[in-house]
Amino acid sequence: MNLKGKRILLGVTGSIAAYKSAFLTRLLVKSGAEVQIIMSASALDFITPLTLSTLSKRPVYSEFSDKKTGEWTNHVELGLWADLFIIAPASANTIGKFANGLCDNLLSATYLSARCPVMMAPAMDLDMYQHPSVRTNLEKLTSFGNLILDAESGELASGLSGQGRMMEPEHILHHVERFFSTSKEFSGKKVLVTLGPTQEALDPVRFISNHSSGKMGLAIAKAFQSKGAEVHVVSGPVSIPLEKEGFHLYPIRSAQEMYEASSKLHALMDICVFTAAVADYAPATVAPEKIKKSDPTLSLDLVKNVDIAFELGKNKKPNQIHVGFALETENEEANAKAKMQKKNFDLVVLNSTKEEGAGFQHDTNKVKIFSKTGPVVQSELLPKSAIAKMILNEVKKLPVWV
Known part of the structure; x- marks a missing residue:
């Protein structure tokens, strides 16, 4: 499917899977979507804004204001701009913030301001992913109407193997395409x-x-x-x-x-x-x-x-x-x-x-x-x-x- 004209916010959080956000950005742009990226502070340790800015052809935001110019980054405007908000990878920390209404960075503020549908692709170690607190937070986010793209199974950064890998970018793209192509007869059900x-x-x-x-x-x-x-x-x-x-x-x-x-x-x-x-x-x-x-x-x-x-x-x-x-x-x-x-x-x-x-x-x-x-x-x-x-x-x- 062609995503031409679709506006997609991509949130990137602190996870080793952040490198996959570059591949996802490239796939979304190649499909015709406009992609605006917001990074959490910890995500900056895993992938550079320059990489994602180059691939998205737009500036990458991570702070409430530009320290050089003093210009404010309007999180409300960002939240209203998008047709779809994807957080990939979504770390346990960010999932916890979203589930409980915590708002201490630009990404979480934009999430709370967004009126568009939200997809989240969790990424963490297998024991973290199955921890009752994480499962409870994911259930809360689901009850809010968010779409959770379940983590996939395989080898993890810890050296263990199990469910916790961020869904592969190709699979996320498939869900995005399906989201925009559905007739929505059962939307809200x-x-x-x-x-x-x-x-x-x-x-x-x-x-x-x-x-x-x-x-x-x-x-x-x-x-x-x-x-x-x-x-x-x-x-x-x-x-x-x-x-x-x-x-x-x-x-x-x-x-x-x-x-x-x-x-x-x-x-x-x-x-x-x-x-x-x-x-x-x-x-x-x-x-x-x-x-x-x-x-x-x-x-x-x-x-x-x-x-x-x-x-x-x-x-x-x-x-x-x-x-x-x-x-x-x-x-x-x-x-x-x-x-x-x-x-x-x-x-x-x-x-x-x-x-x-x-x-x-x-x-x-x-x-x-x-x-x-x-x-x-x-x-x-x-x-x-x-x-x-x-x-x-x-x-x-x-x-x-x-």
Whole structure:
């Protein structure tokens, strides 16, 4: 996409990842955007203003006033000038300031003055990134409407390896392009998507699970995101690369963990889509040590897991939309309609295991979409991305949405 005419503020903070801001600046300028850079004082230790000024073709600001001329840098004007404000890298220190309204430098003053959408690309060591104080600050910033571009995993400056690397400039550019290209039909809406399987532990190394890949849930999450929604994904263990999509990601393993994560988010959501294949049962007890192959048979006592969609459906607000999925092998339509009533769904999407190329693991799907108010909508065998668009279209037809 061409970003010609788009005005982008780029905030650079004190992080070893500050060198990536030069690459990001170059990519944004090459795409046609006007880029104005603001640096924190600590960022000056990692990359020079001359480098960024040369690449952006604009002066770089880091102080409230020019010490040579005495001219004031108008942070309010900067905040009103931009179409988008990106902080990359965003250090733990700056994240803490933004989350708590602290204003001791030009960058934080501009953030508090900005009326445009804000993206942040955190960068720090893995233990810092997972520290409860940082997670709390990121959650606060998300609640303010800021877009958090989750850190990526890999080798870190400390020599450790894990999540904490600033999102690569190419991936940030992708999110910027997607931000400006969306039709914004779901702008301002918060969407929860559960996806993937759950794993119910037998012992420290074994578990009960299913074949869900999470592909349908990912397609739905991406579809909502492309239409301007703020997307929160609660995901079981999957191999698809969710970290690079820019969702608010909550990885879990068991059904109980998925329920707890979803429950915390539910009241804040406008739309909830339950695509996860949650295990119906879990072992009554988890062996503390690996179960040895001693007897020719092994008996398991299983207990019923919490029904996530059912429990959250009991607390569904009048202005919320719940979308569920049904994977059936017999009496398909009757079972799907019964599930819609029992779990208080507005829509239920029926998959059939009898359709070749549909269901688990496939990149395609064939579905029937039932609603309480409209006719049944049936698809052909289509890519899951196309199925996702169909589901969004049906969401827009619901009386709650209208």
